[in-house]
Amino acid sequence: MAKVSLKNIKKSYDDTQILDDLNLDIKNKEFIVLVGPSGCGKSTLLRMIAGLEDITAGDIIIGDKIVNHLEPKDRNIAMVFQNYALYPHMSVFKNISFGLRAAKLAKAQIKEKVEAAAKILEISDLLERKPAQLSGGQRQRVSIGRAMVRNPEVFLFDEPLSNLDAKLRNSMRAEIKKLHQTLKTTIIYVTHDQIEAMTLADRIVVMKDGKIQQVGTPLQVYKKPANKFVAGFIGSPEMNFVEYADKFLGIRPEDIYLKEAAPTLKNQKSISGKISAVETLGPESLITITSGNSHITAKVPGLFKGKIGKNIDFVFSMTDSHSFDKKTEERM
Amino acid sequence: MNKSPRTIKQKRALWAWLFLTIPLIYFIAVRFYPTVGAFSISLTQWNIVGDKTYIGFDNFIALYHDPVFWGVLSNTFEYLLLGVPISLLLSFIIAYYLDQVRFGHGFLRACYFIPFLTTAVAMAWVWRWFYQPVSIGIINLALGEMGILQLDFLRSTTQALPAVLAPAIWAGLGFQIIIFMAGIRAIPMTYYEAAKIDGAGSWQILKEITMPQLRPTITFLVVISSIGFLRIFDQVYNMTQEGEGGPLNATRPLVLHIYKTAFDNFEMGMAAAQTVVLFVILMIITALQLRILQK
Amino acid sequence: MKPIWSAKKALIWTLLAIGAIIMMTPIIFMFSASFKYNDQLYDLALISSEPTLSNYVYLSQNTQFLTWMVNSFIVAIIVTLSVLFFDALIGYTLCKFRFKGRTVIFVAILSTLMIPTEMLVIPWYIVAKDLGILDSYLGLIFPGLMSGFGVFLMKQFFQGVPDEYLDAARIDGLNEFQIFIEVALPLVTPALSALAIFTFLGNWTAFLWPLIVTSSADLYTIPVGLSSFSGEFQSEWQMIMTGAAVASLPTIMIFLLLQRYIIRGVILGGLKG
Numbered sequence: 001m002a003k004v005s006l007k008n009i010k011k012s013y014d015d016t017q018i019l020d021d022l023n024l025d026i027k028n029k030e031f032i033v034l035v036g037p038s039g040c041g042k043s044t045l046l047r048m049i050a051g052l053e054d055i056t057a058g059d060i061i062i063g064d065k066i067v068n069h070l071e072p073k074d075r076n077i078a079m080v081f082q083n084y085a086l087y088p089h090m091s092v093f094k095n096i097s098f099g100l101r102a103a104k105l106a107k108a109q110i111k112e113k114v115e116a117a118a119k120i121l122e123i124s125d126l127l128e129r130k131p132a133q134l135s136g137g138q139r140q141r142v143s144i145g146r147a148m149v150r151n152p153e154v155f156l157f158d159e160p161l162s163n164l165d166a167k168l169r170n171s172m173r174a175e176i177k178k179l180h181q182t183l184k185t186t187i188i189y190v191t192h193d194q195i196e197a198m199t200l201a202d203r204i205v206v207m208k209d210g211k212i213q214q215v216g217t218p219l220q221v222y223k224k225p226a227n228k229f230v231a232g233f234i235g236s237p238e239m240n241f242v243e244y245a246d247k248f249l250g251i252r253p254e255d256i257y258l259k260e261a262a263p264t265l266k267n268q269k270s271i272s273g274k275i276s277a278v279e280t281l282g283p284e285s286l287i288t289i290t291s292g293n294s295h296i297t298a299k300v301p302g303l304f305k306g307k308i309g310k311n312i313d314f315v316f317s318m319t320d321s322h323s324f325d326k327k328t329e330e331r332m
Numbered sequence: 333m334n335k336s337p338r339t340i341k342q343k344r345a346l347w348a349w350l351f352l353t354i355p356l357i358y359f360i361a362v363r364f365y366p367t368v369g370a371f372s373i374s375l376t377q378w379n380i381v382g383d384k385t386y387i388g389f390d391n392f393i394a395l396y397h398d399p400v401f402w403g404v405l406s407n408t409f410e411y412l413l414l415g416v417p418i419s420l421l422l423s424f425i426i427a428y429y430l431d432q433v434r435f436g437h438g439f440l441r442a443c444y445f446i447p448f449l450t451t452a453v454a455m456a457w458v459w460r461w462f463y464q465p466v467s468i469g470i471i472n473l474a475l476g477e478m479g480i481l482q483l484d485f486l487r488s489t490t491q492a493l494p495a496v497l498a499p500a501i502w503a504g505l506g507f508q509i510i511i512f513m514a515g516i517r518a519i520p521m522t523y524y525e526a527a528k529i530d531g532a533g534s535w536q537i538l539k540e541i542t543m544p545q546l547r548p549t550i551t552f553l554v555v556i557s558s559i560g561f562l563r564i565f566d567q568v569y570n571m572t573q574e575g576e577g578g579p580l581n582a583t584r585p586l587v588l589h590i591y592k593t594a595f596d597n598f599e600m601g602m603a604a605a606q607t608v609v610l611f612v613i614l615m616i617i618t619a620l621q622l623r624i625l626q627k
Numbered sequence: 628m629k630p631i632w633s634a635k636k637a638l639i640w641t642l643l644a645i646g647a648i649i650m651m652t653p654i655i656f657m658f659s660a661s662f663k664y665n666d667q668l669y670d671l672a673l674i675s676s677e678p679t680l681s682n683y684v685y686l687s688q689n690t691q692f693l694t695w696m697v698n699s700f701i702v703a704i705i706v707t708l709s710v711l712f713f714d715a716l717i718g719y720t721l722c723k724f725r726f727k728g729r730t731v732i733f734v735a736i737l738s739t740l741m742i743p744t745e746m747l748v749i750p751w752y753i754v755a756k757d758l759g760i761l762d763s764y765l766g767l768i769f770p771g772l773m774s775g776f777g778v779f780l781m782k783q784f785f786q787g788v789p790d791e792y793l794d795a796a797r798i799d800g801l802n803e804f805q806i807f808i809e810v811a812l813p814l815v816t817p818a819l820s821a822l823a824i825f826t827f828l829g830n831w832t833a834f835l836w837p838l839i840v841t842s843s844a845d846l847y848t849i850p851v852g853l854s855s856f857s858g859e860f861q862s863e864w865q866m867i868m869t870g871a872a873v874a875s876l877p878t879i880m881i882f883l884l885l886q887r888y889i890i891r892g893v894i895l896g897g898l899k900g
């Protein structure tokens with residue numbers, strides 16, 4: 001029921017323009033992830049959708065209503081914050097039911113809703129605790145619960161997992177994915193962790209300096225980055241770029257092979273250089289070579305035993321490479 | 333015409349002004365207007381019932397030529413110049429050692445702190461009793477039993493001022509000790525550990541680590557306690573005969589003088605001029621201290 | 628090495644304990660004298676051979692100490708509640724709202740801290756006289772209803788409250804006043820208690836303004852009442868000490884009950900203020 005459309009959205013604070021003519025159509029029940037470097041305007045956009053910031057120009061449509069001037073509570077949205085925003089003086093139950101109590105719902109109804117949400121989130125045993133007595137992951141569940149009981153049509157998440165350690169982040173990520181499938185609502189999710197973006201999103205929106213660089217499925221964004229920025233931003237370790245005639249040639253580290261271990265490649269090219277760094281990640285290794293004045297990193301399986309300073313040969317397929325215009329940096 | 337609805341920013345600003353309306357009225361009516369009033373009354377001659385006569389700076393000129401007023405100012409500075417160093421030195425020494433004590437720490441701290449919570453008026457009378465001549469006053473009683481000569485205290489023009497100052501220092505000590513201890517506690521342990529590894533003695537640590545680190549605390553306490561001693565009133569009013577600040581004005585500070593001028597003699601203009609002098613003194617002293625101590 | 632150290636520590640401890648006794652002496656003697664008859668006063672024994680409550684009985688039956696006590700409580704409590712509410716509201720608004728004039732208002736309120744009360748009492752007195760509120764509760768309380776110190780303190784503390792807390796409540800549909808009361812205030816209770824301690828103590832012990840503004844004994848606060856009573860009862864020191872004890876007892880009792888909070892509050896208020 002709730003698609004979200006952003007039409008020619010602009011945002012500026014005094015003279016500084018933060019968002020510049022943004023257009024985006026989000027389908028009903030879609031999981032959209034906004035990624036981009038710090039300060040590019042992700043939170044600002046999310047807060048505008050929530051009704052916490054003014055829209056300088058343009059329209060925001062939720063469902064089929066223009067919500068530009070609606071109060072947050074009338075927009076059918078709920079928001080989950082990075083620092084959870086749980087009130088330390090209230091129990092988990094009180095925190096989750098805060099909005100319902102503000103809306104003056106009947107006690108029994110509140111109880112029912114809170115318990116239902118708690119069950120889905122597996123925090124039924126924690127309802128009487130105070131936030132200080134919870135772990136980070138539990139706190140984030142509570143704040144999701146707080147958003148859930150509002151029965152919103154759109155969930156807004158602003159970096160909900162970035163205060164968690166790596167392991168918890170992985171498991172919470174899976175749970176958010178599951179939650180999306182259970183609740184069947186539209187989700188707009190801000191992160192600057194690209195693994196989160198790749199695994200959670202139906203479509204990823206890559207932003208930079210208040211502009212959308214590319215919208216697409218994780219695979220599209222990864223396989224066919226629209227420009228050099230997206231190419232460099234998505235994927236880890238970062239894509240290698242080499243200046244080559246009137247273009248940048250980009251090749252992902254995972255598409256580069258050691259010559260002796262390479263499969264048969266179409267359109268094979270080779271590079272050779274001195275090993276300047278080796279990082280061992282366990283199942284694979286990162287090898288950086290210096291060739292001329294460019295550095296190229298390859299991701300190879302297994303433990304790599306070569307010495308730094310030794311010469312080595314890499315190969316890759318031109319079919320896997322990406323070319324970007326040298327001036328516009330657009331994909332060619 | 334379709335009026336565009338208010339933006340979030342405008343709504344917030346409206347709320348802000350709504351919240352601030354009563355406070356602004358209050359601050360204007362009860363702080364700013366009276367401040368201006370004090371300055372303007374200081375330029376008049378006025379006995380509160382009759383008319384105000386504008387006399388320019390005559391009040392200030394009269395004060396300049398008034399030996400009693402100079403005496404009062406010198407008393408006021410005597411309170412300041414005795415009170416601040418004595419109370420800070422005492423409270424620092426006590427705080428420094430109390431901080432190292434574990435056994436009975438809470439109890440000792442409470443003993444030092446409780447006087448801060450007492451009513452100055454009540455304690456002034458207790459001390460006044462202590463200072464009475466033998467057969468009534470505890471101190472002279474004790475001195476007598478030890479066979480030492482008696483002291484006149486509040487009856488002497490030289491001893492009265494320190495005698496009045498003592499309960500003021502005594503009552504403020506607890507606050508200063510607590511603040512000093514908090515300041516000492518806030519110094520990172522690693523500084524001390526590093527100094528110990530370098531082989532510094534405890535005197536050197538005190539001089540080169542503790543004291544410099546305590547500079548903001550010391551500045552704060554110097555400024556606050558100076559303001560306190562410059563405004564001393566309750567003790568003097570309650571410890572001297574008829575609240576006159578005697579004997580022979582020997583203990584009368586500026587605030588008591590203002591009180592007498594305004595509410596015994598009803599010379600409102602003159603009293604206001606005296607408050608302006610107090611204001612200027614407070615400003616200058618505070619500014620000087622901040623400049624010197626914050627360098 | 629070791630024995631020297633413990634000897635030094637013992638010496639320090641003993642000196643500190645002596646100091647503590649000296650600090651408590653006036654208070655102890657005050658209470659001790661309040662249980663004595665006049666003719667036992669010169670006896671240095673702390674507990675007299677025949678302790679008596681007669682001074683307390685006399686004070687409660689023949690003087691207005693009880694009234695003064697009640698007056699002091701009323702004044703101190705009203706002023707404290709008002710300061711807590713308004714200073715928190717002002718500090719919150721100046722910290723969490725962006726609007727034109729914000730800095731000017733903050734600086735203006737802060738500048739009132741530099742104006743000594745003594746400078747204001749004369750204009751206050753004149754205004755109170757013109758309004759006919761000399762010698763009334765209103766006259767006693769109006770100068771203290773808001774304080775620049777509290778505004779500054781509260782603003783400092785609200786700086787530590789993340790905006791997300793407020794945004795979350797906005798999404799839940801609370802209005803800005805509800806957010807202040809239900810969300811913001813509970814997040815700064817340490818600051819509120821610090822401010823409450825300072826304000827209550829300051830008003831309980833306040834002398835100059837109540838002395839000026841009241842003229843009938845019915846409206847005296849306890850310091851003014853005690854001062855006038857003691858002036859009349861010169862030489863009846865056991866009575867004066869009883870009055871002083873009555874005046875001091877509430878704050879000392881509160882301290883003994885809430886020692887931990889009070890010390891923390893004084894540190895907070897002292898360091899941030």
Ligand SMILES: Nc1ncnc2c1ncn2[C@@H]1O[C@H](COP(=O)(O)OP(=O)(O)OP(=O)(O)O)[C@@H](O)[C@H]1O
Nearest residue numbers: 013016018036037038039040041042043044045192
């Ligand atoms: N109230 C404000 N006034 C002025 N500029 C602001 C304000 N809020 C945000 N900005 C600016 O807007 C830009 C976008 O901020 P935003 O918080 O949306 O970035 P973000 O993409 O969420 O970054 P991050 O990943 O660090 O959270 C930043 O340059 C920021 O400095």
Ligand SMILES: [Mg+2]
Nearest residue numbers: 042043044158
């Ligand atoms: Mg952000």
